[in-house]
Amino acid sequence: MKLYNTLTRSKEEFIPLDGNTARIYSCGPTVYNYAHIGNLRTYIFMDILRRSLKWNGYELINMMNITDVGHLVSDSDDGEDKMAKTAREQKKTPWEIAEYFTGVFLKDIERLNISRPEIIAKATEHIPEMIQFISRLENKDFTYETSDGIYYDIGKFPEYGRLSGINLDDQLSGARVEINKEKRHPADFALWKKAPKEHIMQWDSPWGMGYPGWHIECSAMGLKYLGEYFDIHTGGVDHIPIHHENEIAQTVGLLGHPAAKFWVHGEFMLVNNGKMSKSLGNIYTIEQLVDRGYSPLDFRYFCLNAHYRSKLNFTFEGLDGAKKSLANLRAEITKHKNTENDISEDIINSFLTEFNEAVNDDLNIPRALGVLWNMVRYEVKSDLLYRKILKTDKIFGLNLDAIDDFDEFDLPETTDSKLASEIEEQIKLRAEAKKTKNYAEADRIRAELAERKIILTDTPDGTTYKIEK
Ligand code: AMP
Ligand code: ZN
Numbered sequence: 001m002k003l004y005n006t007l008t009r010s011k012e013e014f015i016p017l018d019g020n021t022a023r024i025y026s027c028g029p030t031v032y033n034y035a036h037i038g039n040l041r042t043y044i045f046m047d048i049l050r051r052s053l054k055w056n057g058y059e060l061i062n063m064m065n066i067t068d069v070g071h072l073v074s075d076s077d078d079g080e081d082k083m084a085k086t087a088r089e090q091k092k093t094p095w096e097i098a099e100y101f102t103g104v105f106l107k108d109i110e111r112l113n114i115s116r117p118e119i120i121a122k123a124t125e126h127i128p129e130m131i132q133f134i135s136r137l138e139n140k141d142f143t144y145e146t147s148d149g150i151y152y153d154i155g156k157f158p159e160y161g162r163l164s165g166i167n168l169d170d171q172l173s174g175a176r177v178e179i180n181k182e183k184r185h186p187a188d189f190a191l192w193k194k195a196p197k198e199h200i201m202q203w204d205s206p207w208g209m210g211y212p213g214w215h216i217e218c219s220a221m222g223l224k225y226l227g228e229y230f231d232i233h234t235g236g237v238d239h240i241p242i243h244h245e246n247e248i249a250q251t252v253g254l255l256g257h258p259a260a261k262f263w264v265h266g267e268f269m270l271v272n273n274g275k276m277s278k279s280l281g282n283i284y285t286i287e288q289l290v291d292r293g294y295s296p297l298d299f300r301y302f303c304l305n306a307h308y309r310s311k312l313n314f315t316f317e318g319l320d321g322a323k324k325s326l327a328n329l330r331a332e333i334t335k336h337k338n339t340e341n342d343i344s345e346d347i348i349n350s351f352l353t354e355f356n357e358a359v360n361d362d363l364n365i366p367r368a369l370g371v372l373w374n375m376v377r378y379e380v381k382s383d384l385l386y387r388k389i390l391k392t393d394k395i396f397g398l399n400l401d402a403i404d405d406f407d408e409f410d411l412p413e414t415t416d417s418k419l420a421s422e423i424e425e426q427i428k429l430r431a432e433a434k435k436t437k438n439y440a441e442a443d444r445i446r447a448e449l450a451e452r453k454i455i456l457t458d459t460p461d462g463t464t465y466k467i468e469k
Contacts, residue, residue, distance in 0.1 A: 001056050001360040003049075003232070004309060006240060006263040007163055011362050014053075017229055017261065021059040024049070025222045025260065026117060027235035027243070028064040030071040031101040032082040034285040034420075035108055037299065037314060038269040038276050042236045044300060045266035045308040045363075047114040049234065051395050052359050062117040063225045066105075068098035068124050069201050071214040073461075081211065084200050089457070089464050094201050098122070108286045111296040113397035119225050123217040126224065127203045130212045133220040133254060134191045134205075142253040143191060146182035150192040150207055154185055157249045163263060164241040189246050191216050215246035222259060223251070233260035237267055269303075270313045278462030281428040287421055289319070297398055298323040304365050304396060326398065332376045333400055336386035343382040351375050352388060359395055368395060419467075423454055427463045430456070 002011040016022050026046045029035055035043075050060055073079030083094040090097065102122075109116065123130075134150060137143050142156050154160045154168070161168055168187065190213040195202035202209045222230065235244060244263065251259045271282040286296050302322035306312040351371060358367035375389050393400040426445050433441040446456050453468040 001052065002362050003262055003264055004362045005261075006265050012262070014231070014262065016058060016231055020057070021061055022053045022232065023226045023230040024053075024060065024062040024117075024232040024234065025218065025226055025230060026062060026064040026233075027218060027239055028066050028120070029101075029105050030067040030082055031098045031105060032071075032086040033101060034287070035105050036276060036283045036285055037289070038283075039236075040108060040112060040286060040299075041269045041303050041312065042266045043109055043114050044112060044303045046117075046234050047109075047112075047397065048304075048308065048363055048365055048395070049232070049264065050115055050117075051397065052363055055359060055395055060118060061226065063119040063121065063222065064117040065217055065221050066098070066102055066120060066122045067214065067217065068094065068102070068122050069211055069217075081201065087200060090466050095124075098124070108296075111286060112300050113297065113399070115397075121221055121225065123212070123221070124201070126217065126221050127212065129220040129224050130216045131192075131203075131205050133216060133223070133250070134212075137191065137250065137253050140253060144184065145207065146180070147194075148180070148182075149190045149194050149210065149213075151183060151188045152191055152246065152249060152253070154187050154189075154249060157253060159252070160187070160245060160249055163245055163248060166241060166245070189213060189215060189242075191250070215243055216250060218243070219247050219250040219254075219259075222247075223254075226259070228255055228257075228259060229261070230259055232262040232264055234264050234266070237265045240265055266308045267311050270311055272315060273313050279431070281431045284314075285421070288424070291421055292316075294319055294323055298326055301326040301398055304369060304398075307366055308363060329373070329376060329398075330400060330402060333386065333389055336376070336381045336383065336389065339381040339383050339386070341380050341382045343378070343380050343385050347378070348385060348388055351378075351385075355392060365395070368392070372396070423449065423465055427456065427465065431463065 001014045003014050004010070005012050014022075026043075029039060046062075046064075050062060053060060068083055069081065071082045073082055073085060081094075083097060086092075087094040087097050106116075134143065137152070138150070142153055143150050144153050145151075160166075168185070192205060192207055192210050192212055194208055194210045199211070201211050203211065222233075233244070233247075240263075248258055269276070271280075271284075274280070274282075276283045286299065289299055290296065298319060299322070302314075302319050303312065305322065351374065355368055355371045358364045358371060361367070372389065372392055375385060375392075378385060390401055426449060430442045430445040433439070433445065449456060449465070454465055455468060456463050456465050
């Protein structure tokens with residue numbers, strides 16, 4: 001099985017470091033909001049990797065973290081903690097926010113047939129491991145202290161930038177105005193942030209009360225659950241230049257060698273060929289797609305049509321196409337069921353060989369889907385072929401033997417999630433009204449929500465809301 005390794009920029013043969021078990025670290029969600037369809041594309045990619053490794057007979061130990069502290073609004077160690085910000089806005093504790101959105105995330109991935117990683121661990125439950133990691137880096141002289149935290153000194157790690165191909169000098173000369181003047185290099189990053197008294201999440205540490213930086217959680221938790229060496233590290237491509245470079249710097253600083261052998265990254269999902277953003281009102285959740293009459297597996301099928309290393313442009317026309325094709329595919333498959341027509345072993349084997357080649361060529365799922373369609377459309381209908389077709393679903397995870405499961409995956413909506421989707425829809429309509437300068441309509445929407453004690457606040461990142469009790 002060949003996988004593209006971002007680190008070496010080439011497809012490499014995958015051979016586990018330890019016997020027959022593939023050990024994988026997957027960067028998990030920051031649970032301050034609903035996962036959007038772009039995030040979920042990345043977890044569908046993680047799932048395809050898991051399924052493909054299993055298809056090849058490997059056992060899996062896949063660890064995924066849940067980021068419930070430390071991920072700041074900006075990647076450059078300034079701004080508020082995303083969890084604390086949402087908690088403040090929604091007048092809840094960060095722990096309540098984390099619990100709610102972790103629950104929604106796990107439900108979302110289940111509906112998408114994403115198999116759960118063997119180990120799921122929360123950052124807030126691993127603060128001692130992170131403190132210990134930072135102390136050890138401090139002992140090795142990789143850190144320095146400023147008035148607001150403990151920073152990693154990348155000047156001590158000349159290989160910094162290898163994963164993304166960044167040249168540090170270029171980065172230095174092109175750097176935007178540095179906000180934190182105490183940092184020695186703009187790319188130095190916080191391992192630990194000192195917390196002001198009123199900061200809601202804080203722990204005691206050798207550097208006083210504070211909270212961990214975002215990157216340290218992955219290095220510390222990876223080390224705890226997967227050890228000093230593991231096979232694969234996954235995440236979205238946006239993580240390459242900062243988050244993953246920083247993880248490598250931390251780990252090599254501590255261990256003297258990298259931990260992950262393969263770095264495998266999923267490309268981004270775009271919407272109407274552009275970035276997803278709150279202000280454009282084009283961030284969709286799975287729940288919103290379900291509300292519009294799509295099943296989560298329609299979305300999964302939509303994603304499987306693009307290779308994980310290609311950008312994928314989301315449009316509702318595209319999703320309509322996926323929905324039709326999936327229904328069609330299932331209908332065609334049933335034509336093979338319980339038929340007696342015989343088919344030669346050679347033909348079946350040649351289909352399966354082609355299928356294997358596609359899967360093992362860096363997870364070429366679009367090609368594997370092509371092979372599936374050829375099997376399904378094969379002129380001779382055969383029960384034997386039917387059984388092989390269903391076997392391929394171990395990779396696709398599309399419930400191919402379900403003829404019409406549109407309702408099967410629509411779990412009952414909770415009152416909370418229904419209300420949240422309704423409010424999000426109103427916020428979107430208001431943003432559209434404002435865009436077309438229809439301020440009367442925008443004000444009407446705001447007033448109508450206010451009457452129901454739903455208060456909107458406009459921020460530079462878009463509109464947020466809180467529900468007054
Ligand atoms: P976050 O919860 O922000 O830490 O993101 C969770 C995962 O989603 C990360 O692996 C990101 O790389 C990934 N991600 C974020 N935006 C997108 C997008 N538009 N398309 C695909 N993956 C994304
Ligand atoms: Zn991570």
